[in-house]
Amino acid sequence: MNEARLYIRLLETSIRSQLQYRASFLTGVAGQFLVTAMEMIGILALFHRFGTLQGWTLGQVALFYGTISVAFAIGDALGTGFDRMAALVRGGDFDRILLRPRTSVVQILGQELALRRIGRLAQGLIVLGAAVWILEPAWGPAEIALLVLTVAGGAALFLGLFVVQGALTFWTTESLEAVNAFSYGGVTAGQYPITIYEDWFRRFFTFVVPLACVSYLPLTLVLGVEDVLGLPAWMRASAPLAGPAFLAAALGFWSLGVRHYQSTGS
Template sequence: MRLYFKYLSILFRSQMQYRASFWLLTCGQFFSPFVMFAGVYFMFERFGQLRGWSFYEVALCFAVIQMAFSLSECFARGFDAFSGLVAGGDFDRLLVRPRSTALQVLGSKFEFTRFGRLLQSIIVLVWALTNLPVAWNAAKAVTLVMMVASGVLIFTGIYMLAATLCFWTIQGLEVANIFTDGGREMAQYPLNIYQKWVTVFFTFIIPFGCANYLPLLYILDKADGHEVMYMLAPFAGALFLLPCLLVWQIGVRHYRSTGS
């Protein structure tokens, strides 16, 4: 973990060598989800509510997933940009260093400009929270934090799976975007507005539902009994990372036996 922060620090200093580009990109990142959020806002302006969900409830849902996405893009960018590392042959370098490959790949790149996006989603979050009639307590606050953390881990897991694909093919990575961008777009809304199979897919296969929909029911007091189960859903979502790590290890082994 200490090493991870060292990587963070050296890459932050690298980024600061290019200040103008940093600020421009950060601003760009601030405004791009803004357009998406405006879409949500105008939709509710027109229809009032969505299957029993009010605007602020959906805004909370939106903010949580956007925060998770921007944090994961910032801190797990190494996996997201992994194809470059393999294509350039720099992955060999990581293999001759005495640390785990996953940690070194994480540390190979950070995308600090995603703070713009993070800031925007924090604003939405605060706006939604101040307008929701929720009786806050410590358990709910912790759950909210866990939701974001769980989302970050799920996105990281998807990046990892996509990165593992690079060991077999350098192209064809757009597939992963279906799950990252697609998953993000879907999970901006409460999952029960979709068809059953979509809900099942995003709960049990790629568990975005565990990171925002289910615990959100708890926070908004919409859960039907078993509150603890809803509360603990983010932990279940975080488990998604384990099979991803396993697949990653298989990928590394494949790379070392084929060298391609």
């Protein structure tokens, strides 16, 4: 059984375990959906009051919001195992993972596919649908392909953030809520066009955690609007590749962490 099939196999198991606790699963899905729906209502209220956001229309903001929400929901669902690393290390279960003849990454990925993230995913897709409905865009295959690539790049970026967060537990077993500033904070920041923020903030989310590369830059191309940062189209079109690049770097950091792993007492 190769790593990809093993991953599917482990996920199957995780899903079956989750469905054993059906009430918890259903309330989890509903909760996720409600939280994000409330956020969206907040934005609608803002627009109702002010009309546009620094020249961005409701439809355009909905596209940013929906894209990043879907990307985050996918990355978050895939990366739940990394999000749980602190508990895995503290409980000694990470030892067990190292005792099996498989890469630790595939086993951690396979730990859990958080099905309750379906709530957030559904909500993101609804907002994306609303964006299309409001904008009535004349998209060709190129725009649609770029949108899909943007979502995929975003999912890879968020997964990478969870990998970094998980890898940090090899150095400190304390919970690392600080990294959430980049993952959960990133999703909030990325829901709006990056140009509305201050320069330093924009630079951070372009070059360190390349959030702009999986939202603002490609989406301006999808929307056919001017990029105030003035980057050429080819750069904006290939910007989502920063997501997988970030993920690759995160995995390198992970391997370094595994060698530093200290385990716990008996």
